[in-house]
Amino acid sequence: MTSVHPGRLFVQKHGKAEAYEDVLAYADFLRAEAGLDDVVPVDLYAILDHFQLPQPQSLPLSNQQALLIDSECGTILINSEDPAQRQRFSLAHELAEMLFSVLPQWTGLLRLPGGFRERTKEKLCDCVAANLLMPSNYVQQLIQQHNVSLECAKFLSDKCDVSLTAALVQLARLSPRRHFIVLWRMKNKPAEIKKAPRPEQMALFQMPDIPPPRKLRVEWSIGSPDAPFIPKDKSTEDSSFIFTAWKTNSFSFGKERMTFDNRSAAWFYSENMPFESDGERFVISLIERLGQNSLCCILEKR
C-alpha cells in the first residue's frame, strides 16, 4: 500500500493552514484520522500505520533530536541517545513538520514555511506535538479537576508518557489563568560577557581578574495567553523561593512579590523544582501571576 501524506490530506480537508489555530487543528486531525480519541497515552505508531508511513529509524544523531529526512515519504530519524519520552515528543514534532512541508515555502525572497518565520514554525511544531500527545480536551478537564500545579503536571506526564517539562509547559499554555513556566540557570547576561575584559586588556592595564557575578536568570519561559511577558535573562532575587530552591537543591513554593517587567512588583505564587543536567543545576518553576481572585483561592486553600 502507498502512504498517504498527512499534511497534504489535512490541507485538502481543512482547506487552509494559514493561522495558528489552523495549524494546531492538525493535532486533532491526526488522532481523529487514525481513529484515536482523546485516549492517552496517544499511540503515535497507530498514526504512522494509518497513513502507511515508515517506522522512524533510531540512530545516534549529533546534537539533533530528530530529522525529517524525506518529507514526501515521511522518513523520520530519531536520536537513539535521547530518553524515550523525548524521542516520542520528537516523533510528534516531525509529524507536525510534515504539514509545513506541503505549505508554500517562500514569501518573495524570504523563506517562510507556511508564511511563518522559521522560529515560529519550530514553536508551532512543538505546540502541535504537545497537543497531539496531550489532547487539549483532556488537559482542560484535568485543570478543572486538579488546578494547575506541579502535582498535576506529574500526573499528566505519567498518563501521557511525556517528560515533566513538556507536561508543565502544556498545563501553563492551556491554563485559563496567568500561569507560566520558567527555566532558571545560573549565568551572566550576554552584555556582561561582552563587557568583560579580555586577557590582553588585563595584561595591559593590570586589571584584576574579576569575572562578573553570575545570577539565577531566565533561560526560557512560556505561558498562557494572559501570562505576563518574562524577559529572557531576567534575574531573580537571592531572597526568592526560586533562588532558595537552587541554593538548597530542594523543592520550594510560596507566594511573594516579584518584579518581572522592570516596572512594578506584583504577587506571584511559584512552585520550584531544582534538577541537575550535565553537572549543572537548574530550577524549573511553575508560576502564577496573582490577581484578586487568585489570591482569594490561595487563602481559601490554606
Add this chain to the structure above:
Amino acid sequence: MDAKELGRQVQAKRKEIEMSQTELAEFAGVSRNYISLIERGEAKNISMRVINQLAVALGTSPAELTGETSMITIPASLRDFGIKNNLPYEVVDKLARIPRRGKEPKTAEEWKNLYRAISQFIETGNE
C-alpha cells in the same frame, strides 16, 4: 540563464563576504581569469558544476546566482564543511534544508558529525 545577471550576483556575493577573486577561484576550483570573465558577464556556456561550486563557495544557492528563484542562506560553517570535503551542492543544500529538531550546528566539525550520522540517507537518493 542570463550570463550578465550571473556575473552581477557572483560579484555582489563575493564582495558581501569580502572574498577576493583569487580566493573564490581557489574555492571553486577554477582560474582567477575565469572568475573575472564570469563577473563581467562574458563567460560562455558555464557548466552547472561550476555554478554549484561557486554557490557553495559563496554560501548561496545556484538558483540565486542565476536569478531563477528565491534564496536560501547556507551557513558559513556548512559552506566551510562543504568546501573542505568537496561535497556536491545538492548535499550541502539538503543539509541546510532538512527540517530538524535540535540546535543548528555551529561549526564545520558539528556539520561533519551530523553528515556522518545521516549521509546514508541523503546520498542514496532516498527522496
